[in-house]
Amino acid sequence: MADDELQTCVRCYHVADKKDKYCIQCGAPLKNKCTKKKTVLHAGCSKVNEPNAKYCADCGTETLFNEWGLL
DSSP states (O other): OOGGGEEEOTTTOOEEETTOSBOTTTOOBSSEEBOOOOOSSOOOOOOEEOTTOSBOTTTOOBBHHHHTTOO
16 A cells, blocks of 8 residues: 555554545544534534644634644
8 A cells, every 4th residue: 555545643653545534543633624613603514634634724613633622
């Protein structure tokens, strides 16, 4: 499998397939998506953000990594 088909879990560093959504070792999300939570100012979206983003770059809603305490 090529390196561009792999991703690393930010919690346990397990190497997973790029198509996986959650780590099979620890259950953490593998993509830092917008949580899509509706707030007064934002409706949320489904953008995949950079791994270090606490809030979505498109709508400002909290990201999964931030919600899970991974940042």
